[in-house]
Amino acid sequence: MDRYPVQKMCEVLAVPRSSYYGSLEKTTSKRELENQELTQEIQRIHLESKSRYCAPKIHKTLSNNGVCLSLKRVQRLMRKAGIRSITRKKYRPFPSKEKVVQLGNLLKRDFVARVQAHIKRFKLLTGMGNSQEIIEKKNILVDKGARKVFILGQEFIFPTREFDLLVFFMEHPNRVWTKELYLHDQ
Known part of the structure; x- marks a missing residue:
């Protein structure tokens, strides 16, 4: 890197010099730090619930704890961290293709x-x-x-x-x- 001047490299790569110097001193933003803290809190709540809580319940728990954020943000952070709740498929009855057969009166009772x-x-x-x-x-x-x-x-x-x-x-x-x-x- 010391062989070529920064100005020449930026001209060849069509990158402004301010971007180059900005990338050298890159720090994480306040929003990114907040997202990291929230992700840790979401993971903690998720583990406490034995992986049962989904985004709406985690959002409600965070709101009850005084953290102000939207449901969509919780969903996005959960998706980014790979956090999913345990879901069971609900039983949905399906119609049988068999015809209903009427059985005879086995007890011979007159109802x-x-x-x-x-x-x-x-x-x-x-x-x-x-x-x-x-x-x-x-x-x-x-x-x-x-x-x-x-x-x-x-x-x-x-x-x-x-x-x-x-x-x-x-x-x-x-x-x-x-x-x-x-x-x-x-």
């Missing part, structure tokens, strides 16, 4: 009879069997006098208008109603 027996027992226990205003369709019992609705033995509360509509439709089954027909029939 409809059992439901009807439950309904009869329920009527006796609640006293609904005494009421003359009971409508029963399939698994639905409506006691018009007490204004109660039971579906499979469980009581459901309906607002007044919805209760009246349910009673109307149960009293007039197998018919399509328009609003005009319904209002006219009332």
